Amino acid sequence: MTLNEKYEIAKKEYEKWGIDVDHVLEQLKNVPISIHCWQGDDVAGFEVNKGELSGGIDVTGNYPGKARTPEELRADLEKALSLIPGKHRVNLHAIYAETNGEAVERDQLEPKHFENWVKWAKEHGLGLDFNPTLFSHEKAADGLTLSHPDEEIREFWINHCIASRKIGEYFGKELGTPSLTNVWIPDGYKDVPSDRLTPRQRLKKSLDEIFREEINEEYNLDAVESKLFGIGSESYVVGSHEFYFGYALKNNKLCLLDTGHFHPTETVSNKISSMLLYSDKLALHVSRPVRWDSDHVVILDDELRELALEIVRNDALDKVMIGLDFFDASINRVAAWTIGTRNMIKALLYAMLVPNEHLKQLQEDGNFTERLALMEEFKTYPFGTIWDYYCEKMGVPVKETWLEDVKQYEQDVLVKRDSVLA
Numbered sequence: 121m122t123l124n125e126k127y128e129i130a131k132k133e134y135e136k137w138g139i140d141v142d143h144v145l146e147q148l149k150n151v152p153i154s155i156h157c158w159q160g161d162d163v164a165g166f167e168v169n170k171g172e173l174s175g176g177i178d179v180t181g182n183y184p185g186k187a188r189t190p191e192e193l194r195a196d197l198e199k200a201l202s203l204i205p206g207k208h209r210v211n212l213h214a215i216y217a218e219t220n221g222e223a224v225e226r227d228q229l230e231p232k233h234f235e236n237w238v239k240w241a242k243e244h245g246l247g248l249d250f251n252p253t254l255f256s257h258e259k260a261a262d263g264l265t266l267s268h269p270d271e272e273i274r275e276f277w278i279n280h281c282i283a284s285r286k287i288g289e290y291f292g293k294e295l296g297t298p299s300l301t302n303v304w305i306p307d308g309y310k311d312v313p314s315d316r317l318t319p320r321q322r323l324k325k326s327l328d329e330i331f332r333e334e335i336n337e338e339y340n341l342d343a344v345e346s347k348l349f350g351i352g353s354e355s356y357v358v359g360s361h362e363f364y365f366g367y368a369l370k371n372n373k374l375c376l377l378d379t380g381h382f383h384p385t386e387t388v389s390n391k392i393s394s395m396l397l398y399s400d401k402l403a404l405h406v407s408r409p410v411r412w413d414s415d416h417v418v419i420l421d422d423e424l425r426e427l428a429l430e431i432v433r434n435d436a437l438d439k440v441m442i443g444l445d446f447f448d449a450s451i452n453r454v455a456a457w458t459i460g461t462r463n464m465i466k467a468l469l470y471a472m473l474v475p476n477e478h479l480k481q482l483q484e485d486g487n488f489t490e491r492l493a494l495m496e497e498f499k500t501y502p503f504g505t506i507w508d509y510y511c512e513k514m515g516v517p518v519k520e521t522w523l524e525d526v527k528q529y530e531q532d533v534l535v536k537r538d539s540v541l542a
Contacts, residue, residue: 127509130502137475144472145510153464154209154249154443157216159456160196161187162449165215168223171256181450185534190218194240199529200457203522205514209247211443214284227279231290238294247297252284254305266326267307267319267358274326281330292339300403300441302376304345308353319358343374343403347381374401380409389426393434405445406464415446418460428467433476455526466507474498
């Protein structure tokens with residue numbers, strides 16, 4: 121039986137519930153995922169004077185073939201994108217600037233340092249998102265940046281974030297799609313603080329300065345990202361969820377939720393419906409925490425499916441900006457991108473193939489028996505066949521056949537990098 125024949129049979133299973141599968145696939149291909157560039161080089165970046173990785177961030181593993189140059193990183197991204205269905209975005213950090221060998225401080229970065237990224241994005245029909253980099257720098261060595269008691273250090277990071285917003289605006293103007301510029305800081309204390317309020321007052325004042333200049337949202341969208349704790353900030357993080365959600369609501373900014381930045385017993389999926397009541401838009405960094413914010417490659421687990429269900433069942437595909445954030449150096453980095461991004465798209469497809477309106481009505485009617493029965497039965501509906509058909513229709517490998525492309529790319533490109541001096 122051909123894949124087309126299998127698809128027609130599977131489609132009928134969903135049509136019984138009023139689900140137009142062809143329409144779902146058309147809708148799915150217009151949902152972009154923002155793919156993080158830093159999986160490809162272990163969050164190293166291309167600064168002339170590189171700092172040691174800091175801010176509670178750790179990348180483990182030494183798989184061969186890490187990208188060492190912008191050209192290598194873009195080539196690896198191209199390979200991954202060729203294996204992922206749909207048109208997507210790429211998310212950059214400020215440390216991925218290209219300065220032609222000149223040491224440029226982060227507060228002096230300009231759009232011109234990202235011209236090659238914009239040219240590449242245009243060639244491949246991609247949007248670009250951006251993040252100021254407030255770690256891996258001597259002025260962040262003590263774990264404080266925008267909340268630092270030293271005004272000079274604080275001013276440096278404020279200017280870096282202002283410069284980053286200008287770069288995001290440049291991306292939006294050049295590419296015709298707004299860039300999400302997201303501020304995350306590592307600020308916090310290892311042990312119990314004697315004053316929780318003052319650092320947060322300084323952070324609020326710093327953010328007010330950063331966002332003082334209005335930027336047209338056609339070009340740039342501002343987001344702020346919270347965290348519960350980190351390595352070196354186990355007892356207190358200045359930019360908590362409560363702090364940033366309050367700031368975002370009051371100042372019309374997006375609140376960005378990273379799925380690894382909460383207590384292990386919390387689920388981000390459970391927060392989305394509440395936050396959508398008060399926010400027009402939300403942003404996500406989808407990761408996979410294993411006991412802590414370990415940024416493992418995203419898998420198709422229960423929480424990923426639930427995250428997608430909350431987005432779809434609440435008609436929020438155009439309200440929740442989905443990005444990824446993981447970095448695993450123990451496996452092939454191109455494969456990591458491919459696995460994680462395909463799984464995010466699979467989760468969305470799964471959610472779109474559930475009779476959400478019918479299930480909502482069952483709940484309203486108090487028919488919890490049928491609700492539970494159907495929610496469980498749909499877990500084994502022929503979703504896999506629909507996914508395979510979608511991949512074929514979008515011109516990317518079906519099932520695990522993409523692995524052969526990655527293995528060949530590893531032999532032809534990646535392993536040779538380790539035999540040549542960078």
